[in-house]
Amino acid sequence: MGWSVASRDHETFCVSCHTALPYALSRAALRGALADQTPTINERRLIENVTKRVRLRDDRGPYYNDETSGAHKTAQSRGTEAVINALILANYDAQTGRLSDDARAAFDQMWAQQKTTGDDKGAWSWLDFDLRPWEAEESAYYGAALAAAAVGTAPENYRSTPAVQDRLLLLRDYLDRGYATQSLFNRTVLLWASTKLPGLVTAERRKSLVTEIVDDERDDGGWSLASMNRTWKGSTLRGYARSWIRADRSLVEMKSDGYATGLVTLTLQQAGLTRDNVQVARGLLWLERNQNTSEGFWPADSLNVQRPPTSNIGRFMSDAATAYAVLALTEANRHSTPQH
Known part of the structure; x- marks a missing residue:
């Protein structure tokens, strides 16, 4: 968070798949285990940063853009950030049981970035810097699994909201369609997401995947x-x-x-x-x-x-x-x- 390379516009910073997202997920769990009701300074900074970028909406710049980082990086940045923002805020709100207006806005932004046509419909443009396992040619599937986890994590039964059912169907179809070609890592993330969003994988596939992971x-x-x-x-x-x-x-x-x-x-x-x-x-x-x-x-x-x-x-x-x-x-x- 204090790393200069991560600094972005409007005095915000890049929320990364490799560090910030895992930190957000684990810090909330650790806080619960320790019966600590107060977020740490860094946890508050992260939530405030995500919230600020969600509220900025179209006024915020992409993490990376086509001009300085290469083709498709603007769209990839928008898609990646939208999913991560929704997951972080949903996970934070799950601690209170109430889905905040900011989290709802983050989900609206996430669905707005979802692809609705083409071979990858149901997925999101995802950062590809040829960096595995999170930012490579196969990482869009990982990102879609995170989106599913976000929906399943969100409190107040957000997953049943009528307005998102068509989008959820696109997401489920994409994850099912691409399953056979995915790495065990990507499919493990899918299994993790399925524990939060029931029906994401069939019982037969779930059993087979658990066996493969154990082996x-x-x-x-x-x-x-x-x-x-x-x-x-x-x-x-x-x-x-x-x-x-x-x-x-x-x-x-x-x-x-x-x-x-x-x-x-x-x-x-x-x-x-x-x-x-x-x-x-x-x-x-x-x-x-x-x-x-x-x-x-x-x-x-x-x-x-x-x-x-x-x-x-x-x-x-x-x-x-x-x-x-x-x-x-x-x-x-x-x-x-x-x-x-």
Whole structure:
């Protein structure tokens, strides 16, 4: 939030998929686990920033534009921001049970950016900087799953609002249509979204996907983002090659990491597996054993370039990993409350 590179117009900042969104989701969960009613300073700054950009509407500039960042970046920025804003505000409002006017405005802006024609109808233009797993050629599916999660998270039964049913149908059709060609990572995010928006995946598909995710667990009890992000289906040759070799020609490592392990153990628990399930228990144990005890974070490496782990940009993956590890552990803790 205080990073100069993230600064944008009207004294706002870019709300990123890699850091700000996971932080928003995890901080709310951690606040609940700690029975802390007051948002932290950084949490308030983030919510205020998102709210300000929603209220600015068309007066706000895109995060990136065609002139300085390349073709389609204006539309991609608009689509990406609209989804993330809606999810962050819906998640925040879920703590109170009341959907605010600002969150409703964010959803209106999100639906306005949804594609209604073409092969990708039902999805959103999504940032593509060839940066996996969030900003690459296959990331529009990830973004659509986030949109579904936003709708399912919103309080006051927003999902049943008559005015959004046609848009929701487009979204469901898109997610169903593209399912077979998606990476396990994208499909795991879809499974997570389906725990918030019932009916997003069929019971048969849900069961099959849970089995596939469980089977991808590593020998040490964790999951590997590099492994989960790899798929040849629907990928260009370049995209598939990038799942093996980073842009700097270093090999992508298949070891377990905090991001994948946190995301998977969170998702499996919310999909109905208990913390006593063997695979979930092993994943939670991996998280307990692999936290950096001196600084408190969980490790994860970039899929794109080898980066110094202590640099600002080098911490992006570990920041995201830490957020999802927190979500997984707080979910486990939520279901371990002794019964009296």
